[in-house]
Amino acid sequence: MEMGLRNGLRDKRTVVAQLREELSLLIEKEKLVTGDRLPTELELTGRFRISRPALREALKLLEQDGIINVVHGKGRFISATAALRVERPITCFESVTDMVRRFGYQPNNKVLSISEEEPDPEIAKALALNSSARVIRLERLRMQNDKVIMYCVDYVPRSAIPGRLDDLDWTGSLLDLLEKHYQRPKMSTATASAVMLPQHIVDRNNLHDFGPAFLIEEIAFSDAGLPVAYAQDYHRGSAFSFSFVRK
Amino acid sequence: MEMGLRNGLRDKRTVVAQLREELSLLIEKEKLVTGDRLPTELELTGRFRISRPALREALKLLEQDGIINVVHGKGRFISATAALRVERPITCFESVTDMVRRFGYQPNNKVLSISEEEPDPEIAKALALNSSARVIRLERLRMQNDKVIMYCVDYVPRSAIPGRLDDLDWTGSLLDLLEKHYQRPKMSTATASAVMLPQHIVDRNNLHDFGPAFLIEEIAFSDAGLPVAYAQDYHRGSAFSFSFVRK
DNA sequence: CGAATGTCAGTTGTCTGACAACATCATCAA
DNA sequence: TTGATGATGTTGTCAGACAACTGACATTCG
Numbered sequence: 001m002e003m004g005l006r007n008g009l010r011d012k013r014t015v016v017a018q019l020r021e022e023l024s025l026l027i028e029k030e031k032l033v034t035g036d037r038l039p040t041e042l043e044l045t046g047r048f049r050i051s052r053p054a055l056r057e058a059l060k061l062l063e064q065d066g067i068i069n070v071v072h073g074k075g076r077f078i079s080a081t082a083a084l085r086v087e088r089p090i091t092c093f094e095s096v097t098d099m100v101r102r103f104g105y106q107p108n109n110k111v112l113s114i115s116e117e118e119p120d121p122e123i124a125k126a127l128a129l130n131s132s133a134r135v136i137r138l139e140r141l142r143m144q145n146d147k148v149i150m151y152c153v154d155y156v157p158r159s160a161i162p163g164r165l166d167d168l169d170w171t172g173s174l175l176d177l178l179e180k181h182y183q184r185p186k187m188s189t190a191t192a193s194a195v196m197l198p199q200h201i202v203d204r205n206n207l208h209d210f211g212p213a214f215l216i217e218e219i220a221f222s223d224a225g226l227p228v229a230y231a232q233d234y235h236r237g238s239a240f241s242f243s244f245v246r247k
Numbered sequence: 248m249e250m251g252l253r254n255g256l257r258d259k260r261t262v263v264a265q266l267r268e269e270l271s272l273l274i275e276k277e278k279l280v281t282g283d284r285l286p287t288e289l290e291l292t293g294r295f296r297i298s299r300p301a302l303r304e305a306l307k308l309l310e311q312d313g314i315i316n317v318v319h320g321k322g323r324f325i326s327a328t329a330a331l332r333v334e335r336p337i338t339c340f341e342s343v344t345d346m347v348r349r350f351g352y353q354p355n356n357k358v359l360s361i362s363e364e365e366p367d368p369e370i371a372k373a374l375a376l377n378s379s380a381r382v383i384r385l386e387r388l389r390m391q392n393d394k395v396i397m398y399c400v401d402y403v404p405r406s407a408i409p410g411r412l413d414d415l416d417w418t419g420s421l422l423d424l425l426e427k428h429y430q431r432p433k434m435s436t437a438t439a440s441a442v443m444l445p446q447h448i449v450d451r452n453n454l455h456d457f458g459p460a461f462l463i464e465e466i467a468f469s470d471a472g473l474p475v476a477y478a479q480d481y482h483r484g485s486a487f488s489f490s491f492v493r494k
Numbered sequence: 495c496g497a498a499t500g501t502c503a504g505t506t507g508t509c510t511g512a513c514a515a516c517a518t519c520a521t522c523a524a
Numbered sequence: 525t526t527g528a529t530g531a532t533g534t535t536g537t538c539a540g541a542c543a544a545c546t547g548a549c550a551t552t553c554g
Contacts, residue, residue, distance in 0.1 A: 014507065016307065034472050040534060051509045053300045056535090060263065060304045061311050072535050073516030080472035081434050090439075091338060093493035128281060128327055187313055187494035189331055194441040194461035194484035212459035212484070214441035218493075225281070225316045225326025237441035237459070244491070246340040246465075247434035261536065287505060298538045303507090319506050320545030 004049040015050055019058035022048060027067070027078065034083055038068060038076040066247050086243035093187050093220075096142075096152065096233060097173040103240065105144045109171040112139040112205070116158055116165065123155050126219045126230045134158040138170055141205065144239075148207055151197060151234040156182075160228060175220075178228055185220035185228050192216050192242075197234055212237040251296045262297055266305035269295060274314070274325065281330060285315060285323040313494060333490035340434050340467075343389075343399065343480060344420040350487065352391045356418040359386040359452070363405055363412065370402050373466045373477045381405040385417055388452065391486075395454055398444060398481040403429075407475060422467075425475055432467035432475050439463050439489075444481055459484040 005011070005018050023044075032038070038059075039047070045055050059076065062068050066081040088094075088102060100107050119127070119135040127135065135155045142150035154174055160182040161168070168177065175185055195215050197207055213234040220229040252258070252265050270291075279285070286294070292302050306323065309315050313328040335341075335349060347354050366374070366382040374382065382402045389397035401421050407429040408415070415424065422432055442462045444454055460481040467476040 016507085042534085053303070053510095054508060056300070057304055057307045060307060064308050064311060070535070071517080073518085073533080075517095075534060080468065080470060083472055084434055084436055084468065086436055086438075091491055091493050187328065187492065189328055189333060189490065189492055191488050191490045192337075192439065192461070193488035194459040194482070196459055212441040212443055214439070214461075219331070221313075221326070221328055223316065225313070225324065225328060227327050235441070241438050241440035243436065243438045244338055245434070245436055246338050263536085289505080299540095301537060317506070318546080320504080321547085322505060 003047065015054045016057045016061075019048060019050060019055060020061050023058055023062060024067075027082070032078045034078050034080045036078045037074075038078070040075060081245070081247045084245045084247065086245060089244045090190075090192075090242040091244050093185070095173045095175040096150070096231075097175075100142060100150070105142075105149060105239075107142040107144055107149065110141045110143060111170050112141060114138050114165050114170055119155065123230055127155065127157055127227045129157060136161060136165065138174070140170070147236075148205070148210065149236045149239045151201060151205070151207070151210075151213075153232045155230040156228065174229065174231075183222035183224065183226065183228055186223045188218045188220040190216050190218040194237070195234075210236055214240055214242070250294065262301045263304045263308075266295060266297060266302060267308050270305055270309060271314075274329065279325045281325055281327040283325045284321075285325070287322060313492065328492070333492065336491040337439075337489040338491050340432070342420045342422040343397070343478075344422075347389060347397070352389075352396060352486075354389040354391055354396065357388045357390060358417050359388060361385050361412050361417055366402065370477050374402065374404055374474045376404060383408060383412065385421070387417070394483075395452070395457065396483045396486045398448060398452070398454070398457075398460075400479045402477040403475065421476065421478075430469035430471065430473065430475055433470045435465045435467040437463050437465040441484070442481070457483055461487055461489070 005015070005022060011018055026032075027038075038044075041052055041055055041059075045052050048055070059068070059070075063070055063076075066079055068076045068082070069079045070076050097107075097109075115137050116134055117137055119129060119133070123135060124131070124133070129135070134157075136158055138152075138154040138156075140152045140154075141148050142152065156174070156178065160178060162181060170177075178184055193215050195213055197210050197213055202208055202210065214237055216231070216233045216235070218231045218233070219227050220231065222228050252262070252269060258265055273279075274285075285291075288299055288302055288306075292299050295302070306315070306317075310317055310323075313326055314332070315323045315329070316326050317323050344354070344356075362384050363381055364384055366376060366380070370382065371378070371380070376382070383405055385401040385403075387399045387401075388395050389399065403421070403425065407425060409428060417424075425431055440462050442460055444457050444460055449455060449457065461484055463478070463480045463482070465478045465480070466474050467478065469475050
C-alpha cells in the first residue's frame with residue numbers, strides 16, 4: 001500500500017494536480033471497473049497523507065471528467081464512461097510532429113515559405129493581436145518518402161520569435177520553437193472539416209493526387225491562457241484518421 | 248451586488264454545482280475579458296456566503312475547463328479560451344438528428360434500405376455480438392430541401408428492436424427508437440476521417456456533387472456500458488464542421 | 495547612486511477539526 | 525410481521541488557521 005505522494009519534493013505541481021494523477025493510476029492499478037466503489041475519503045486522505053479539501057478538489061475533477069459518480073452518503077463509483085478509452089484521442093493536445101510520428105510516419109518537413117506580414121483580421125482576432133502587431137506566416141509540406149501527407153500553414157505573433165527569420169530552423173516542431181523563445185502551447189480550440197485543398201496550392205505543389213483533406217483549424221494557447229499560434233493543417237484523408245470519446 | 252446563491256431552497260444541487268454556474272454567470276455579467284482578474288476568494292466567499300473549500304472546488308472546475316487560470320499569490324484570470332468556448336463540442340454525445348438541427352437544418356430523412364442480416368466480423372466485434380446474432384442495417388439519406396447533406400448507415404443488434412421491421416418508423420432519431428425498445432445510447436467512441444463517398448453510393452443516389460465527406464464511424468454505448476449501435480455517418484464536407492478542445 | 499536584500503500586505507495553497515445531510519442496517523416495539 | 529428508531533459510515537459544508545507565493549516598497553550595502 002503506497003503512502004504519501006510519489007515524487008515528494010521534485011514535483012512542483014500542486015497537491016491537487018498530483019492527486020488527480022495518482023487517483024487515475026489507482027483506478028487503473030486496482031483494476032476498478034464500472035460500478036466499483038472507490039476507497040472513502042477517509043481512507044484516501046490516510047493513504048496519500050493529504051487533507052480532505054485537497055482530495056475533494058481532485059475527486060471533483062475526476063467527477064467532471066465523467067470518470068466517477070458520487071452518491072451522497074454512499075460513496076464514489078466508477079462510471080461506465082471511464083471504460084471508454086481510445087488510444088490517443090484527438091482531444092489530447094500535442095504537436096503535429098508528434099502526432100504524425102504516432103501514425104508511424106517519419107516525416108520530412110519542407111518549408112515552402114516563411115514570411116513576416118500583416119495579419120488578416122480573422123487571424124489577428126484569433127491571436128488577440130492589436131492592430132499594429134505583425135505575424136510570422138509559415139507554410140510547410142510534410143512528406144513521407146516522396147508523398148505529401150500534410151499541407152500546413154502556421155501563424156505566430158512576430159513578437160513571439162525574436163531575431164531574423166532566416167537564422168532559424170523551421171523544419172522541426174513549431175511548439176518546440178515557441179517553447180524556446182516564448183511560451184509553449186498547452187491547449188487549443190480546434191475546428192475540423194473535410195475539404196479539398198485550395199486549387200492554387202494543388203497547382204503550385206503538384207498535389208493533384210492529394211484527394212480529400214481532413215482540415216484542422218486550431219488556435220493554440222499557453223499555460224497562461226494566451227493565444228500563441230494559429231494553424232491550418234490539411235491532412236491527406238487517406239493517411240489519417242482521428243479518434244475521440246463522446247459523452 | 249448579489250448576496251448568497253440564487254435559488255436558496257428550491258435548488259437541490261450541491262453548493263459547488265450552483266456556484267459553478269453562478270461564477271460563469273458572473274464572468275458574463277461583469278463582462279470580464281481575457282486577462283481580467285476575478286474577485287478574490289475572500290470577496291467571492293463573502294458575496295455568495297459560502298465557504299472557501301466549496302468555492303475552491305467550483306473554481307477548480309472552471310480552471311479544468313480552461314476558462315480561468317490561476318497564479319499562486321496573484322489571483323485568478325480569465326483565459327483567452329473563455330471567449331471562444333464551443334458550446335457544443337463534438338465530444339458531447341448527441342443524436343445525429345439533434346446535431347443536424349443545431350446546424351440550422353430542418354432535415355428530411357429518407358430511408359434507402361432497412362434489412363436484417365448477418366453482421367460483418369468487424370461490426371459483430373464492435374457490437375460485442377456472439378457468432379449467431381444478427382443485426383439490423385439501416386441506410387438513410389438526410390436531405391436539406393432537395394440537397395443531400397448526409398449519408399448514414401446504422402447497425403443495431405436485431406435483439407434490440409423486437410417485432411417486424413416494416414411496422415416501425417425509421418425516419419426519426421435512431422436513439423429515440425432504441426430508448427423506446429431497448430436502451431438509449433449515452434456515449435460513444437468515434438473515429439473521424441476525410442473520404443470520398445463510395446462510388447456505388449454516389450452512382451446509386453446521384454450524389455456526384457457531394458464532394459469530400461467528413462466520415463464519423465461511431466460505436467454507441469448505453470448507460471450500462473453495453474454497445475447498442477454502430478454508425479457510419481458521411482457528412483457533406485461543405486455543410487458541416489466540428490469543434491472541440493484539446494489539452 | 496545602484497543593486498541586492500528585507501519587510502509587509504494581499505492572494506492562493508493546504509491543513510485540521512467539526513457538524514450537517516444522506517444511506518444503510520440492526521434493533522426494538524407495536 | 526412491520527414500522528419506527530437509532531447507530532454507523534459516507535459525502536457535503538463550514539470555520540479558522542498557517543504556509544507559500546507575488547508585488548511593491550523600504551532598507552542596506554557596495
